[in-house]
Amino acid sequence: MAHPVLELVDVDHVYPDGGTGLRGCTLALGRGRRHALLGANGAGKSTVLRHLNGLLRPGAGQLRSDGQPVDGSRAALAALRRRVGLVFQDPERQLFAAHVGEDVSFGPLNLGLDAATVAARVDAALDAVGLHGYAGRAVHHLSFGQKKRVCIAGVLAMEPEVLLLDEPMAGLDAPMQVDLAALLDRLAARGVTVLLTTHDVDFAFGWADDIHLLAAGRCIASAPAERLAARADLLHTAGHRVPLAIALHAQLAARGVLPAIPAPRSVPALLEALQADLATSSAISNILESTE
Ligand SMILES: Nc1ncnc2c1ncn2[C@@H]1O[C@H](COP(=O)(O)OP(=O)(O)O)[C@@H](O)[C@H]1O
Ligand SMILES: [Mg+2]
Numbered sequence: 001m002a003h004p005v006l007e008l009v010d011v012d013h014v015y016p017d018g019g020t021g022l023r024g025c026t027l028a029l030g031r032g033r034r035h036a037l038l039g040a041n042g043a044g045k046s047t048v049l050r051h052l053n054g055l056l057r058p059g060a061g062q063l064r065s066d067g068q069p070v071d072g073s074r075a076a077l078a079a080l081r082r083r084v085g086l087v088f089q090d091p092e093r094q095l096f097a098a099h100v101g102e103d104v105s106f107g108p109l110n111l112g113l114d115a116a117t118v119a120a121r122v123d124a125a126l127d128a129v130g131l132h133g134y135a136g137r138a139v140h141h142l143s144f145g146q147k148k149r150v151c152i153a154g155v156l157a158m159e160p161e162v163l164l165l166d167e168p169m170a171g172l173d174a175p176m177q178v179d180l181a182a183l184l185d186r187l188a189a190r191g192v193t194v195l196l197t198t199h200d201v202d203f204a205f206g207w208a209d210d211i212h213l214l215a216a217g218r219c220i221a222s223a224p225a226e227r228l229a230a231r232a233d234l235l236h237t238a239g240h241r242v243p244l245a246i247a248l249h250a251q252l253a254a255r256g257v258l259p260a261i262p263a264p265r266s267v268p269a270l271l272e273a274l275q276a277d278l279a280t281s282s283a284i285s286n287i288l289e290s291t292e
Contacts, residue, residue: 003067004028011061039214040239085160101135206266
């Protein structure tokens, strides 16, 4: 079997003030999949992301890339960060340039690419986040959502193999969330491995292929979303409830309205199943009426 693109193996992290970030955390990211990392506040989600791109180093345990341990050498960490892009939760912490184009071009310029390639990458990245024509804009005049998109563009311009996003949906309005999810889907379809953290259990189960549940600095479960969706016990330990679509479906299945399997993973998918079911039953009653 192919190695996970990135893997934390039994990682401990203690912050300088003595606070525990991670405790025996083991988590593997399958290549090209959409991963969601769920957990209560303080569970260690942001700490996991910082380990996966080498910003933090394990106090104990190991980071592996394609099955190989990543040592702490400058060269190894620089190579890792070229392949693994991290979008911080707070755009103010990520943006540093006065203008959008300058900010987005910083990464590719640092890769030593020629000016034409950098310009093409900046254009493509701004297009991808819906900010075509924004290169000359002043960063400090942008809205929160636009700043967030500039951050994402800056990471996309590096053409990372793995894209890590810390609470990317927080603070975005609903249409922007839909656009961002669609962008992440396109990236994953092209083979980019995407991992995001979120508080939104409904979004996570509707969107992700794989779910990782974090509680008190360790990963208590990692599995395809359909296998964890109804695990109220594990979800509760990680500070979450069962997704709404799953809870509704369980009630409808118990009343015989919908079959027990398959369980739709999002409310729109549940509505579709209901609609299909209504269409089927009205088609059947039409047939019955016409044969009477
Ligand atoms: N810079 C830091 N210094 C000290 N403790 C920290 C720091 N960042 C996080 N922690 C602690 O590490 C634990 C995990 O934090 P974090 O990874 O930010 O969790 P999450 O992203 O899931 O909310 C928490 O107990 C938090 O207080
Ligand atoms: Mg966090």
